[in-house]
Amino acid sequence: MSAASARARRRHDDAPDTAADFERLAAMPAGPDREALAEKLVEAWLPMAHRLARRYRNRGENLEDLEQVAALGLVKAVNRYDPHRGGAFEPYAIPTIVGELKRHFRDCSWDLHVPRRVQELRNKVRATIQEIATTEGADRSPTVAQVAQAAGLSEEDVLTGMEAIDSFRSLSLDAELAGADDGYSLADTLGQPETRYETVIAREAVKPCLHRLPEREQHILYLRFFRDMTQTRIAEELGISQMHVSRLITRSCRDIRNQVEADPRTEQVPVAA
Secondary structure, eight states, X not given: OOHHHHHHSXXXXXXXXXXXXXXXXXXXXXXXXXXXXXXXXXXXXXXXXXHHHHTTTTSSSOHHHHHHHHHHHHXXXXXXXXXXXOSOHHHHHHHHHHHHHHHHHHHTSOSXXXXXXXXXXXHXXXXXXXXXXXXXXXXXXXXXXXXXXXHTOOHHHHHHHHHHHTTSSOOOTTSBOTTOSSOOBGGGGSOOOOTHHHHHHHHHHHHHHHHTSOHXXXXXXXXXXXXXXXXXXXXXXHTSOHHHHHHHHHHHHHXXXXXXXXXXXXXXOOOOO
């Protein structure tokens, strides 16, 4: 093969000759015919977009999702490309597609929002670690100082980037803990709300107020709320009417509530053991 033939040969088989179609596209007004031609051009260049997407397939994202993002970048490139400004379509489209892929990783693929600077540190530190492992063939991970020197970063930035490497994906609460052989998950290590705390606090808050009530009212409240006796049975035991028992309970509860709400110290009552 001659040198001229080698230069004429396309770099990739997925770079079709669509110069004439782009010339037609640029001259066509908006409408169904232009949309159909643009769709044809996108279809022709789609293998190139998918090739670019495969460069990022080992970064934790589904390849099909990356190919869709790359296709979106290709659509933008086809619609924005102007053949009259000079230059072939491929050198114009590649930065557009790659930029769309990088924006996807920056904005959509992190489970938690991470500042752009930290994302960039993560990418640089990750690439540097892989480069050191490839060139030096080290059996162990490089030190922070080695990564900092190779990447031209401070050790603090390297530590930030290394921390972000493990933050790309969040861990499910149902994930089994390392070393657990009985299905013990992260959720099993978390505490649960204790609903009886509020009950204990409420009892401690009203206790001094109860002690200030007359003895008969204290006894009535004890029978009603701790012995679960009806007002009729309480009335029979004390030899008074049920209506009088009801009034005493209502008045005692109202007085206690007013005292608790008026005394700021009741907010700091220690919880009983």
